[in-house]
Each structure stands twice: as C-alpha cells, then as structure tokens.
Amino acid sequence: MFESPTRRPLITGKTSYSQITEDIIKPIEAKPTKWWYLGFTVSLAALGLWLLSVTYLLFTGVGVWGLNKTVDWGWDITNFVWWVGIGHAGTLISAVLLLFRQKWRTAVNRSAEAMTIFAVVCAGSYPLLHAGRPWLIYWVFPLPNTYGSLWSNFNSPLLWDVFAISTYLTVSLVFWYVGLIPDLATIRDRAVGIRRKIYGLMSFGWNGSAKGWQRFESVSLILAGLSTPLVLSVHTIVSFDFATSVIPGWHTTIFPPYFVAGAVFSGFAMVQTLLIIMRKSMRLEQYITLNHIDVMNKIILVTGSIVGSAYITEFFIAWYSAVPYEQYAFANRMFGPYWWAYWTMMTCNVITPQLFWSRKLRRSLTASFIISIFVNIGMWFERFVIIVTSLHRDYLPSSWLMYSPSWVEICMYIGSLGLFFTLFFLFAKFLPVIAVAEVKSIYKTSSEEEIAKTAAKEGLDLREAHAHTQGAH
Amino acid sequence: MTKKYILGLFRDEEPLLHAVHELRKEGNKIHEVYTPFPVHGLDEALGYKRSRLPRAAFLFGCLGGTLGLSMQAWMLGVDWPMNIGGKPALAWVDFVPVTFELTVLITALGMVATYLVSSDFIPGNEPKMPDPRITSDVFCIAIPLEGASATIGSRLRQLGAEVQEKEVEL
Numbered sequence: 001m002f003e004s005p006t007r008r009p010l011i012t013g014k015t016s017y018s019q020i021t022e023d024i025i026k027p028i029e030a031k032p033t034k035w036w037y038l039g040f041t042v043s044l045a046a047l048g049l050w051l052l053s054v055t056y057l058l059f060t061g062v063g064v065w066g067l068n069k070t071v072d073w074g075w076d077i078t079n080f081v082w083w084v085g086i087g088h089a090g091t092l093i094s095a096v097l098l099l100f101r102q103k104w105r106t107a108v109n110r111s112a113e114a115m116t117i118f119a120v121v122c123a124g125s126y127p128l129l130h131a132g133r134p135w136l137i138y139w140v141f142p143l144p145n146t147y148g149s150l151w152s153n154f155n156s157p158l159l160w161d162v163f164a165i166s167t168y169l170t171v172s173l174v175f176w177y178v179g180l181i182p183d184l185a186t187i188r189d190r191a192v193g194i195r196r197k198i199y200g201l202m203s204f205g206w207n208g209s210a211k212g213w214q215r216f217e218s219v220s221l222i223l224a225g226l227s228t229p230l231v232l233s234v235h236t237i238v239s240f241d242f243a244t245s246v247i248p249g250w251h252t253t254i255f256p257p258y259f260v261a262g263a264v265f266s267g268f269a270m271v272q273t274l275l276i277i278m279r280k281s282m283r284l285e286q287y288i289t290l291n292h293i294d295v296m297n298k299i300i301l302v303t304g305s306i307v308g309s310a311y312i313t314e315f316f317i318a319w320y321s322a323v324p325y326e327q328y329a330f331a332n333r334m335f336g337p338y339w340w341a342y343w344t345m346m347t348c349n350v351i352t353p354q355l356f357w358s359r360k361l362r363r364s365l366t367a368s369f370i371i372s373i374f375v376n377i378g379m380w381f382e383r384f385v386i387i388v389t390s391l392h393r394d395y396l397p398s399s400w401l402m403y404s405p406s407w408v409e410i411c412m413y414i415g416s417l418g419l420f421f422t423l424f425f426l427f428a429k430f431l432p433v434i435a436v437a438e439v440k441s442i443y444k445t446s447s448e449e450e451i452a453k454t455a456a457k458e459g460l461d462l463r464e465a466h467a468h469t470q471g472a473h
Numbered sequence: 474m475t476k477k478y479i480l481g482l483f484r485d486e487e488p489l490l491h492a493v494h495e496l497r498k499e500g501n502k503i504h505e506v507y508t509p510f511p512v513h514g515l516d517e518a519l520g521y522k523r524s525r526l527p528r529a530a531f532l533f534g535c536l537g538g539t540l541g542l543s544m545q546a547w548m549l550g551v552d553w554p555m556n557i558g559g560k561p562a563l564a565w566v567d568f569v570p571v572t573f574e575l576t577v578l579i580t581a582l583g584m585v586a587t588y589l590v591s592s593d594f595i596p597g598n599e600p601k602m603p604d605p606r607i608t609s610d611v612f613c614i615a616i617p618l619e620g621a622s623a624t625i626g627s628r629l630r631q632l633g634a635e636v637q638e639k640e641v642e643l
Contacts, residue, residue, distance in 0.1 A: 017610035151548035160570040167574040171581045189605040205598025208607045213511040218524040437510040
C-alpha cells in the first residue's frame, strides 16, 4: 500500500524486526530496574491501605463512610464513575482506532487495554462494597431463588449497570488476551526452562501460520466491531443511573453523550500520564514517539471541548427550563457551599485542555504530563459535583445536609490507586507493554528508516517535513 | 506425527509474498506459511477461503439477543409480573440495555471459543512450527518433501530464501 513519505514516522531511529522484538521483550527477561521496585513498593503500600480500610469496612458496615440520609452517594459512586470513565480509553484505542485503521494505535493499544481492565476492576469494587454485604452480590443476577422465584428488576438502571460493567470487563479481557497470544508466543520462543513452560502454557500453541493470522485478524476485527458500541453503551448506562432519576441536576437527556465524551477525555488523560512515565522508564521512546503524544493530546482537546460545551448547554437548559429547582441546582453548584469543587472542575476540564491548541504544548512532554494530571483531577471533581451538590440540597430545606468523606473513604480511594498501579506494574514486568507483532506490521510503512528509503527512491527531501520530529530523541 | 519438509526461510514480507505467488503458479504444493506478523494478501496468495468465524459470531449474536430478551420477558412478564404504579409488566424499552449487553457478551465469548477450538488453541499445547525464530523475524514457507519437485531447493534459493530440510510435526 502506498504511504505518503511526508507522513511523520511512528517508529523512530534504527530498527529491524528482530530489534523490535529485542526492545520490547527485553524488559520482561531482564531484572526489573530500581525505578520499578520503587514504584511497585509504593503501590503495594497503597494497596495495603486499601485492604486495611476494606477489612474495617466489612467488619463494621458502610456506616463508617461519611454518607448520611440526604447525601447517600458520595466518594464511593464518585470513584466508581471516575474509574469506569478511565477505563474507556483502552477499548476506544484498540477498537475504534482499529476500525478506522489508525496505525499509531499499535504502540499504545496494549497498555491502554491493560489500563482499561485494571480501571474497571477498581470501579467494580465500589458498587460491590456499597452493596454492604458483597458476599451476597450474586443476588443481583437473575438466579432461581426460594422467594418465588422473585427475579431481578430489569426496569432498573442499576441492574443495567451490573450487566454493562460485567460484560465490558469480560469482553475487554477477552479482546486483550486474544491480542496477547502471538506476543506471548514470541516470549516463549526466546525463553528456556520454567519461563518457557509458563509462557508456553499461556500462548496456547500459537505458531504464526498464515491460517492462524487470518483467523486472528478476523476475530480481532469482529471483537473491535462489538467493543465499539459496547464502550459507548457502558458509560451511557452509567449516566442512566443519574438521568432516569428525578433529582435536579441529574434528570437531563444530555447525560449519555456528555458522560461518554467525559469518559474518553479522562481515559486518554490517564493513558497519557502512564505512557509518558512508561516510555521514559522502559526506554520505549522509539515506539511511543512525540507523534503519538501529539495525536492523543488532540483527542483530549476534542473531547475536552465536547465536555465544556456540555457544561454550558446544561447550564443554559437549566435556565431555559424555567424550573426553579433546576435553576437553583445549577446556581448552587457555582455559588453554594461546594463552589470550590465546581470551579476546580471548570478550570481543569474546560480551560486546561484548551492549551492544547498550541502545537508546542501538545508536543511538550512536561506540559502534556501536567495537563493530563489536571484533567484527571478535573474529571474526578466533575463526578463529585454532579453527585454531591445535587444531593445535598433536598426538596425539603429541613433535610439539607453537608457531606465530607471519612478516613475510610479517603484510604479506600488512595488504596484503589494502589490496586490499579500494582496491577499495572505487574503487567509492565511480565507482559509485553507494546503489541510486538502489530508494531512489526506497520514497520514497512511507518518507520523512519523505511520512509527515508522510499523518499530517497522518489528523490524527495524530507528534512523540511520532519524537522519538528527531531527534538524527540 | 513428524514429516520431512523443505523450508524456505525469508527475512522480509515482500520476497516471501513474491515467492508464494511464483511457487503456486509453478504448481508447487505449499503446506503452510509462517510469519511473525499478519502479512496482508498472504491468505489470498495461498488460496485460503475466507474465515467462517464471522458467521459463527452472527449465530452467537442471534442466540444472545433472543436469550436476553426472552429471559427478561418471561421473568417479568410471565413468571412474576409486578405492579409498579400500574405500568405494564412487559416494558419492552426497559429490556433494551440488558438485551444489548447479553448479545455482545454471548457473541464475543462464543466467537472466541470457536476461534480457540478451531485453531486447536488449548493452554499448554506445544506449538507446531518449523523454526522458533518465526515469532521474531523469520518468514517461512514449508513444502512437504514428498511429491515436491526435485529442483524446489534451488528454486527457493533463487527466490531469495535460505533453504533447510527438516523433519518436524506441522
């Protein structure tokens, strides 16, 4: 296929097929670096905090949270929605970008999918624990029982959520693993002894045959086709948890698209945060280039603008509806007791991503990293604002209450970050963080060396076109 | 069961594709081709039929959708109808999200199970491949020695391959 040689390369520096294998598989075979041990230890410590607070919660009851009769959703549901949102970028990258044949996805899809799975695990823990007695959680599924059988209520968005999140976790996991099989075989074929046994067990006897690849591509394409509507459905259904209720500030039809855009926005921000650290610490700058960072920043800019427009639309409709409760809910968000949360959200989500109009900032690692953190914080506050400010002013002023988290909620939040990063560090140590076979498949069309060869053949001077990529390495 | 094969090892996809086209034109029987990554056009060059996995996926999708919708309709409409503010027990619109999720779930799981079974992918299976470097940077054409033309080795070399004769199970 013809590829314009003026298109910027996605693999920079000197490479070859065997060099790609070497660069990506080496960290798995070598001893972890000091930085890995340091990061892993910190994550484990945070995970310990999670275990501690969850154990205390289970032995005492959800009363240890700061919730009350008026504000009965707090940090738990905020964190649930935040984590699910973060879990949207992986599938978007691997599925939607596969359908659109975007080659840059090959360098980032593996780690983004892993991140998706770990984020959904963290998300799932919150409603599970909010249920109070997680050992009875099977009650949500329509299983025959001694009460009639009395079935689950399929009219409830909360039940839709159970199906959406568990389907999403399962399908993402399957998609991720199917993609991993050829790369696990690559590790197997370089290894000896126990490592060969383990990776041999995990790679199912993959042999790289033409028939095998044909089936592989067929399965990947269909899984991508299935995951695309799935990923949109998940956050749509999460938004139904709010939108189908009659709480002012929640009862709006804009919620599904607005939540999906926000999810992609926060997901890409988290991918950006992780990739910037990963490319540096694992020396993957040749594969995760500034061009990758740049395109992801563009997606953050687009989705951030959608989210910003949604905030303004929501505000306008509240005024235009002429419903006093609705109008009050929005005025209260801005100037009520939680004004600081609202303005943090507005600053982080509406203003900071707009900085990415500047090409210089989009291609600056420091700026991208800082802005991605801001977006993560902003999107957390968005959920907090939606949940807490809408609830804390009930219809009856006598029920008006304030909410602040208890130490258990704070420890559980820090702890869930620990769970997420522990899983991510284990992934980075034991599995290939970049899809080796997929990167090889774009090598001919998208590596710096091959593009230069093509250009030389056609007598083009690329110095001009690629001048701005030089600062990258 | 092991058999003797002539292996043509290549270092890149273009010479491999070219060789497959040429060898097939000349009437040689190719057992299988092994590559480190999916090479576009290779399955057509080998004359492979399109995979039937999409059909399996479609059937599983029909199954999932039917099961999902009928399960909800039977549970809430037939087995235990509930009076919720006098609204109809068979609230079809409410059944859409769960029907959708179950369709996707059963399609994905069913298709991937079909994929694993049809490819004989079982945890712990030993790979049936002619050279361990295939998963890194070697592209390999395997031709059964039995019935191969006498000049096949030199023809492969001419097409740019490194030639080996090996007794393996493929």
